[in-house]
Amino acid sequence: xxxxxxxxxxxxxxxxxxxxxxxxxxxxxxLKLAAWNKGGLNQELRKKRNEIEVFxxxxxxxxxxxxxxxxxxxxxxxNVHIEGYNLVWDEGRENKVKQNSRVAMYIKNEMxxxxxxxxxxxxxxxxxxxRLGHKGTRRTxxxxxxxxxxxxxxxxxxxxxxxxxxxxxxxxxxxxxTGKEEAYLIxxxxxxxIRQGDPK
Numbered sequence: 001x002x003x004x005x006x007x008x009x010x011x012x013x014x015x016x017x018x019x020x021x022x023x024x025x026x027x028x029x030x031l032k033l034a035a036w037n038k039g040g041l042n043q044e045l046r047k048k049r050n051e052i053e054v055f056x057x058x059x060x061x062x063x064x065x066x067x068x069x070x071x072x073x074x075x076x077x078x079n080v081h082i083e084g085y086n087l088v089w090d091e092g093r094e095n096k097v098k099q100n101s102r103v104a105m106y107i108k109n110e111m112x113x114x115x116x117x118x119x120x121x122x123x124x125x126x127x128x129x130x131r132l133g134h135k136g137t138r139r140t141x142x143x144x145x146x147x148x149x150x151x152x153x154x155x156x157x158x159x160x161x162x163x164x165x166x167x168x169x170x171x172x173x174x175x176x177x178t179g180k181e182e183a184y185l186i187x188x189x190x191x192x193x194i195r196q197g198d199p200k
Contacts, residue, residue, distance in 0.1 A: 035186035046079035065144030069104035
């Protein structure tokens with residue numbers, strides 16, 4: 001894995017840096033994966049499309065996961081479409097009120113891919129799983145996950161609750177960690193282990 005540090009995302013500090021990882025399957029061309037937090041308060045995906053398009057073209061990304069995508073249900077595809085890429089998104093499970101998708105994934109058209117729905121069951125966190133590869137080569141399992149940074153001193157979102165939620169998610173996706181298939185996990189967990197004064 002060869003990480004290359006890229007530009008920072010909107011509304012973020014050091015935790016919102018973009019990065020690219022080149023994975024090297026045993027057969028065929030390398031996969032170029034990236035995860036980028038392009039979010040911000042009320043920033044919908046359509047407002048970030050142009051910057052994302054430049055990023056994809058400049059770095060020739062095969063698969064780009066977007067955290068804080070805020071893709072509204074019923075959004076016009078033309079507003080978020082990027083030439084040469086397919087768009088896959090979580091179906092708004094994270095925010096039942098706004099029904100917006102917090103995660104999305106741009107996959108280059110030339111890639112062969114399928115969405116792995118069995119790895120997206122439950123509401124533990126927004127995530128997308130795909131099996132992808134260059135056509136004619138072995139496919140690789142890629143998961144993209146985003147975990148919300150939770151409010152301070154709220155019982156439901158305390159550090160202990162975050163820890164339990166992560167444990168449940170790891171158990172729910174056990175088949176990924178224990179399987180023989182090559183898998184990569186990208187994204188942002190936002191887990192704060194040193195938070196002080198959490199409610200009992």
